[in-house]
């Protein structure tokens with residue numbers, strides 16, 4: 418019985434640590450000054466949590482890669498509930514709504530984000546899961562991912578190679 422007690426304690430400890438790590442991670446990925454300012458509750462729930470936990474390793478890898486050249490790079494936006502996405506002028510089909518999109522800010526202007534994109538492209542074999550779309554936008558690098566739940570993109574066998582694109586002054590995107 419004594420051994421069982423220790424095992425139960427160990428399992429409970431691991432569960433408690435995992436709970437705290439998970440809670441801190443989700444808080445980091447849903448934190449938004451705009452949401453705080455407007456009083457929007459941007460807490461992810463259900464499938465968004467599953468998806469955020471799925472992309473988290475890739476997000477950490479990409480942040481490390483971008484910081485090689487841009488030490489101040491940081492996640493500027495990740496999960497957005499519908500109210501927050503509307504408030505920041507996000508696309509109604511944005512992957513941020515699902516917990517599958519992440520923006521890196523603190524890089525600089527369009528030329529710098531283009532350079533950041535090329536750095537990520539050169540090391541993308543170190544990123545798992547691999548990105549679906551990487552966009553060099555005017556003031557941030559947007560990266561999004563396929564849906565591991567199979568609802569948005571079908572099964573993994575139908576996923577394409579990563580698209581690499583840059584934003585033009587017209588607001589449209591050109592392939593790179």
Ligand SMILES: [Zn+2]
Nearest residue numbers: 518519520559
């Ligand atoms: Zn974005």
